[in-house]
Amino acid sequence: MTAPRVVLGVSGGIAAYKACELLRRLTESGHQVTVVPTAAALHFVGEATWAALSGRPAATETWESVHEVPHVRIGQNADLVVVAPATADLMAKAAHGLADDLLTNTLLTARCPVVFAPAMHTEMWEHPATQENVATLRRRGAIVLDPAEGRLTGKDTGKGRLPEPSEIFEACRRVLARGDLAQDLAGRHVVVSAGGTREPLDPVRFLGNRSSGKQGYALAATAAARGARVTLLSANAELPDPAGVEVVRVSTALQLRDAALKAVVDADVVVMAAAVADFRPAEYVTGKIKKVDGVDPAPVALVRNPDILAEISAHRARPGQLVVGFAAETDDVLANGRAKLARKGCDLLVVNEVGDSKAFGLDTNAAVVLAADGAEVHIPDGPKENLADAVWDQVAARLR
Incomplete structure (x- = not known):
């Protein structure tokens, strides 16, 4: 089997040094990588470094090996082109079809x-020109990952940091795995919730659940790889941010509701994969509840949390918005799932059986996707990424 041919474009930003780690991951996983740095990028990382890490000469000049027509052949022969870092200047040229060097050609x-x-x-x-260029590239089918937040050059911090190379690699791997189907969510905004909410009882205790957030994070990452703009509402998940995904962190069910209602305003798809606590303590004790020898603790009174999925389903923020829910069941899985689908009013409900050695905290999952139109799709046990793609397949078909 021929190794996937990847072009790694590197434009002239300080984050160019991080592309060395991305290159290492690509080559060590068996990809055939041609590095195409801009002239500005070579001020940050030299040509010899790219050649040594890739095992191939870096392609730097349009006028080298002219008989091989490199300005045409490199792009024509590639299975994937990834530009990391992509500067504002580089994306402006790409959006407007300029071709003044080998990378833009x-x-x-x-x-x-x-x-x-x-x-x-x-x-x-955040400049309107950059945002318009990004929108143009996405509209044409390119996958533009959102930058991460954090430390920038000098003392500056904010949004604009290159996503971690490991996460860019994962996005590239997912794109390559899907081939021509990679961009079927291009131009869509999807909101995904993940993890499990925690309802505080006192400063050190809470009511929670065993959700790790892995399934929701897989849904967010695969959506980004398929071209979507993704907002991930993360409830207490201790996982790395997927590349190109806007992450909003919450803890309680009420916080998740507030974040969700804000995020879904312009969303095409809402996937509520987080495990939301049905109840919360009626009273929060400001000091740690002490154990008293010989005295039983007072009962904990509970009150209901809002039903976020039902609320979003009943009050769609925009016409045609698709809403997907998740149901974790321990018995009568399909019967309970069908009843829940009707009760929640969502378009799709992903029903999976949970319990010991099932779903929570694992890297694999099996589920049945129930649809309001009566369709029923069984997804066999496998990596959570596979289940995520199967869910997006059902969503993409309905968006079309």
């Missing part, structure tokens, strides 16, 4: 999936 001739991993100062990312 490669982008114009590529007929494979293209992934941009932006990195720049916050003001540059």
Whole structure:
């Protein structure tokens, strides 16, 4: 089997040094990588470094090996082009079809999936010109990952940091795995909730559940790899941020509700995969509840939390918005799932059996996707990424 051919474009930003780690991951996983750095990028990382890490000469000049027509052939022969870091200047050229160096020529001739991993100062990312260029690239089918938040050049912090190379690699791997189907969510905004809410009882105790957030994070990552703009509402999940995903952190059910109602306003799809506590303590004790020898603790009074999934389903924020729920069941899985689908009013309900050695905290999952139109799709046990893609397949078909 031929190794996937990847073009790693590197534009001139300080984050260019991080592309070395991305290159290492690509080559060590068996990809054939051609590095195409811009002239500015070579001020940060030299040509010899790219050649040594890739095991191939770096392609730097349009006028080298002219008989091989590199400005056309490199893009034509690629299975994937990823630009990391992608500066505001590089994306502006790509959006407007400019081709003044080998990398921009490669982008114009590529007929494979293209992934941009932006990195720049916050003001540059938020500038209307950059946002319009990003929207143009996404509309044409390119996958533009949202930058991460954190430390930038110097003392500055904010949104604009290059996503971690490990997460960019995962996004690229997912894109390559899907091939021509990679961009079927392009131009869509999806909101995904993940993890498990925690309802505080006192400063050190809470009511919670065993959800790790792995399934929700898989849904967010696969949606980003399929071209969507993704907002991930993360409830107490201790997982790395998926590349290109906006992460909003919450803890309680009430916080999740507030974040969800804000995020879904312009969403095409809402997937509520988080395990939301049905109840919360009626009273929060400000000091740690003490154990008294010989005295039983007072009963904990509970009150209901809002039903976020039912609320979002009943009051769609925009026409045509698709809502997907998750149901974790321990018995009568399908019967309970069908009843829950009717009760919640969502379009799809992903029903899975949970319990010891099932679903929670594992890397695998099995489920049945029930649809309001009566369809029923069984997804066999396998990596949670596979289940996520199967869910998005059902969503994408209904969006079309």
